[in-house]
Amino acid sequence: MESSECNKIDHTMKSCNAIDSLINKLKGCSINNTMTHSSNTLSANALSSNALSANVLSANARTARSGNKAETDLCTNSFVITALTRYFGKPIKVIRKINGRKKADNIVECEDGTMYRLQNKNGTGGGRGWSVDRRSIDKIDVTDEARTLVGAVCLQKGTRTSDNIKIVPDVISILLLGIEAEYMPTHFTHTKFDSQTGSLIELSIAPSTTVIEALKKEVYEHFVPKRTCVHLSPHLYFQRKGGGSKDHAPDDIQVKLRCFPDGVFETIYR
Secondary structure, three states: OEHHHHHHHHHHHHOHHHHHHHHHHHHOOOOOOOOOOOOOOOOOOOOOOOOOOHHHOOHHHHHHHHHHHHHHHHHHOHHHHHHHHHHHOOOEEEEEEOOOOOOOOEEEEEOOOOEEEEEEEEOOHHHOOEEEEEEOHHHOOOOHHHHHHHHHHHOOOOOOOOOOOEOOOOHHHHHHHOOOHHHOOOEEEEEEEOOOOOOEEEEEEEEHHHHHHHHHHOOOOEOEEEOOEEEOOOOEEEEEOOOOOOOOOOOOEEEEEOOEOOOOOEEEEO
């Protein structure tokens, strides 16, 4: 998804509070009569269980679930392996999924020993965008003044001391790529699956350097607080993770990527 689609997301984001309220009400209701069994299997371990419990999953949870299934599909889908072999110009030995909260989702190992690390984003990110970073507020790599602003706006804690806080563009690299060399993505991939069959319909890829440079060009001069979010650019913003009483860290701060800048991706399978 590129910035030409962001206008649709703006409308979706304005409805987030209403949607969350409705979901919370649905959590207390019985869903036994609303679940239906689907006999369709998703290609090569794709997104097979999304229909079950969709009514009680938050938008963030649904995005995470579909993303996890997409990462698994990248490892086994023959179309993906063929497309990536052609893109990298090297036979691929194996594609592995990386478990845990790492910046890379998959590692591509070529026959000659070359390694490529992929961070995949699937679909549209559920309307609010994809989470590209999550941590407690004290560990966000920004100035103390910026951290105070994020706490006051996103967590409704503390007092805003200034709305005129400059953004250092290099923070974009840290937020999206991290600092662990062995898990730092070399490429971003974007997958799209058919919502009915679960089959892969599109795969795009871009070097991480291309994506980061494009995002840096759009960074605002100063942090922009809006309601319960703090924006870094038209595409990136801080928000409270949330998730309700069952989440172990609802006050963590997420960085959300609403969509990718135009022109960064090359479609290698469609």
